[in-house]
Amino acid sequence: xxxxxKVGIYTYDKDKLILFKDIDKVFKDEHVMDIFQINDNxxxxxxKQKGKIYxxxxxxxxxxxxxxxxxxxxxxxxGEIYGDMILINKNNLIILGDDDEIILIDVKNKxxxxxxxxxxxxxxxxxxxNANKFLNTAYDLEQYELENSKTIILKEKKxxxxxxxxxxxxxxxxxxSEKKIIIYG
Numbered sequence: 001x002x003x004x005x006k007v008g009i010y011t012y013d014k015d016k017l018i019l020f021k022d023i024d025k026v027f028k029d030e031h032v033m034d035i036f037q038i039n040d041n042x043x044x045x046x047x048k049q050k051g052k053i054y055x056x057x058x059x060x061x062x063x064x065x066x067x068x069x070x071x072x073x074x075x076x077x078x079g080e081i082y083g084d085m086i087l088i089n090k091n092n093l094i095i096l097g098d099d100d101e102i103i104l105i106d107v108k109n110k111x112x113x114x115x116x117x118x119x120x121x122x123x124x125x126x127x128x129x130n131a132n133k134f135l136n137t138a139y140d141l142e143q144y145e146l147e148n149s150k151t152i153i154l155k156e157k158k159x160x161x162x163x164x165x166x167x168x169x170x171x172x173x174x175x176x177s178e179k180k181i182i183i184y185g
Contacts, residue, residue, distance in 0.1 A: 007032075020065075026063065030047045039090075043063050044061060051079070087107065141162070142156070143157075161178070
């Protein structure tokens with residue numbers, strides 16, 4: 001037997017996973033690489049598509065699952081390999097670019113707000129602390145703050161021995177390193 005894989009949005013009800021929406025066609029047609037939920041009815045897809053003349057372009061595709069329609073396609077790059085993307089609050093998305101840029105997207109109005117030239121490594125994980133602060137765990141533990149749509153600053157940088165790091169309830173971090181688990185608060 002040949003296994004076929006279809007992309008869908010699932011819901012969990014009465015101990016079962018149930019296909020809520022089949023999005024396989026849009027995934028294949030738009031060359032989607034990742035999916036993110038904005039709210040109950042809206043998602044955005046990260047896609048890499050061939051350019052009209054040459055190369056590839058990076059797009060965010062805003063998608064309404066109720067109507068099965070693409071709301072808007074927003075070009076965010078010229079085929080660069082992007083790192084993490086994270087909703088820092090209900091209105092703002094941060095995309096880490098090529099080790100020297102952060103792109104700030106207004107998801108409510110579906111537009112690019114700003115592009116920051118900032119040396120930030122995208123090989124780690126981004127962890128949201130609050131509506132304006134986030135951590136990057138690539139090498140050191142770096143805390144950034146989105147002061148406004150024009151300013152992101154590095155607030156603090158700490159060397160921390162870690163293999164895995166995650167947010168823990170009560171505004172704490174849980175860190176695994178060399179067979180030890182440490183909770184920072």
